[in-house]
Amino acid sequence: MSFFQNFWEFLWWMFIFYAFFAFLWALFMVIGDLFRDHELSGWWKVVWILFLVFVPLLSVLTYMVARGKGMAQRSMEAARKSRAETDEYIRQAASASPTEEIAKAKSLMDAGTITPEEFNRIKSKVVV
Template sequence: MLLAAEFGSGQALWSIFWLFIFVMWIFLIIFIFSDIIRSHDLSGWGKALWAGGIIFFPYIGIFAYLIIRGGSMSERQLSDAKEADAAMQTYIRETTGGTTDADQLSKLSDLHTAGKLDDAEYASAKAKVIGS
């Protein structure tokens, strides 16, 4: 068993460096597998081929994936984040109940008194709110 006293300073730095590279490699593999799974433009066979390529030829598979599909990884991640945000906003609106009829009538009244709505538009919008 190697103790700290037996480790030279150069060996310790190299060990830390290789540990860092190994951890980054694991994160890269996990990130790419998650991108393959979340990708909507790949069919099931395409996902299976990419996953098999990464499993059986890790270095070539990872670098090929980054070269071929790496540019669109951020676009897929951004679209997934937007979808999650929209779903969260919808959930919040549904849970809190959104605006009440009284709130909508108050806003309509403010718009009518400010001159943004004429009498016919105000009456039509008011009927929609009351009817709903």
């Protein structure tokens, strides 16, 4: 009987642990969405924060019901913007300009590292 009591107690504590972290995750998502929303005035943000401080569970649930659709849209827009910025940075960092490529190839040819034929081949690849 002791094993089953410990087993159910263990399951109960696992559930409590999971519920606590799920609540914290939702709370931080709501707080993040409040600061991400540029349409909501500062006073409404203060009201939501006060409710989150004094009545946290009810406030999180109310916020998700009342503003959940907008919350998802703002989250998707932030992800889209972040991805576009990352892609642009990768494109910018990964590719040098054609002028830089030709200048590098010219310096390699002048140093004797590559032949003039290799220089012309690199130059034709970069120009196209």
